[in-house]
Amino acid sequence: MKLFLDTANLAQIKKLNQMGVVDGVTTNPTLIAKEPGEFEEIVRAICREVKGDVSAEVVATDSDGMVAEGKRLSTIAPNVVVKVPMIPEGLRATKSLSVAGIRVNVTLVFSANQGLLAAKAGASFVSPFIGRLDDIGQRGMELVEDLVKIRDNYRLKAEVLVGSIRHPQHVLEAAKVGADIATMPPEVMEKMMHHPLTDAGLKRFLDDWEKAKKTRASGAV
Secondary structure, eight states: OEEEEEOOOHHHHHHHHTTTOOOEEEOOHHHHHTSSSOHHHHHHHHHHHOSSOEEEEOOOOSHHHHHHHHHHHTTTOTTEEEEEESSHHHHHHHHHHHHTTOOEEEEEEOSHHHHHHHHHHTOSEEEEBHHHHHHTTSOHHHHHHHHHHHHHHHTOSOEEEEBOOOSHHHHHHHHHHTOSEEEEOHHHHHHHTOOHHHHHHHHHHHHHHHHHHHHHHHHHO
16 A cells, blocks of 8 residues: 655655655645645645655636646646545546546545546546544545445546545554555654554663673673
């Protein structure tokens, strides 16, 4: 499974990308608004840092506006994926953009039916938001399971890109059910690296090493 960062913060992206664990980045207007600089310059800088896919979202809500924005965004860098919302106008825009050879990430997917429609419209990525479903008492991962099954049943080209991830367990569950991609805030990826037994084990190894050095030094004297 590919791991994406859901952020527009270049410093955080660079830090984690240096570890070799970042396959791509997803952004949205909210994340972009938190960072200094112009929208397209921020996206361009991220695309220079990350070799994988970088989603940049349109803000228009009509099909023509989304298509115009999407075509402009696609010129920023070859690895830009145009992100459009899962609304009727978004499906129309997805069809037009995909026919033009522009890859589309359909976002804000909250049902398997929506995901199926997005895939049929030509989306390269379908993004179910599991955390927000969990927030309203539904089991978000069930949506991912359904989308993966539909993808496999009909050999759809759209990849299942799990979004609204809140904690490492979401990442693990997405991997176990066969999602193609999980996109997460940097803090979730950092939490995935740690375990208290790893920290305790390392401390013990280092303590034992220091004791051994002292014993050797005493013997030498």
